[in-house]
Amino acid sequence: MGRLTLIVGGVRSGKSRLAEELAAASPPVTYLATALAGDAEMAERIARHRQRRPPDWQTVEEPWDVAAAVAKHLRDGCVLLECLTLWLTNLMVGLPQHPARGHADILTEVDALFETAHAGAGRLIVVSTEVGCGIMPANELGRRFADLLGEANQRLASAADEVFACWAGLAHKLK
Numbered sequence: 001m002g003r004l005t006l007i008v009g010g011v012r013s014g015k016s017r018l019a020e021e022l023a024a025a026s027p028p029v030t031y032l033a034t035a036l037a038g039d040a041e042m043a044e045r046i047a048r049h050r051q052r053r054p055p056d057w058q059t060v061e062e063p064w065d066v067a068a069a070v071a072k073h074l075r076d077g078c079v080l081l082e083c084l085t086l087w088l089t090n091l092m093v094g095l096p097q098h099p100a101r102g103h104a105d106i107l108t109e110v111d112a113l114f115e116t117a118h119a120g121a122g123r124l125i126v127v128s129t130e131v132g133c134g135i136m137p138a139n140e141l142g143r144r145f146a147d148l149l150g151e152a153n154q155r156l157a158s159a160a161d162e163v164f165a166c167w168a169g170l171a172h173k174l175k
Contacts, residue, residue: 002074002120006156008130009166018164018171019080019127020052026078026123029057032070034087036063049082063090064098067112074120084110084128084156088149103148110152114159128153130165 005022009015023029031053037043053059062069066087073079081087091109094100101109117124132150137143157163163175 002117003123003162004114004117004156004160005123005125005162005164006128006153006160007125007164007166007171008128008153008157010130010133013166014169014171015127015129015164015166016049016082017169018166019082019125023057023078023080023123023125024054027056028077029054030073030077030079031057031059032066032073032079032081033059033061034063034066034081034083034090036086036090063087067109067116070113070124071116071120074117074122074124076122078123078125079120081113081124081126084126084152085131085149088152089145092145092148103144106148107151107155110155114156118159126156126160128156 007015007019033046033049035042035046037046050059058073060069060073063086066081070079070081088106090098091101091106113126129149130153131146137146157175160175162173165172165174
């Protein structure tokens with residue numbers, strides 16, 4: 001049975017660095033990237049993450065069918081999913097070749113993710129942003145996204161073997 005670890009925190013809270021440290025202790029590592037470089041700043045963020053990765057880590061870029069990618073690579077060792085937040089953004093907003101999905105369909109994908117993790121033989125580490133500590137978004141799309149991500153984080157935390165929260169570069173084990 002696979003092991004699921006969830007790491008939540010705000011932007012620049014240290015969650016990615018913690019995930020990388022935990023993954024390095026469970027080789028071989030597959031880094032599952034969900035980001036799409038829609039602008040120059042995002043491309044730079046992606047480049048910084050790439051530079052931090054050890055050369056022996058395999059990188060798989062999959063912004064849409066994450067559960068299938070996890071199933072394919074979670075045999076032994078570790079899959080580090082960076083990150084749930086961007087994956088859900090992709091599914092919620094969509095692109096012409098990948099139509100946007102509704103709330104219930106996205107949560108079904110999240111459920112499939114943790115079921116896949118428990119069916120595998122390795123460790124899945126999921127990085128996600130905690131948006132519930134900030135201000136209420138000013139528009140409907142922002143509020144829908146905050147609700148969706150909050151519910152997804154709760155589902156994963158419930159199913160996870162361990163959960164960490166990061167604040168100001170400090171990790172706190174919650175479960």
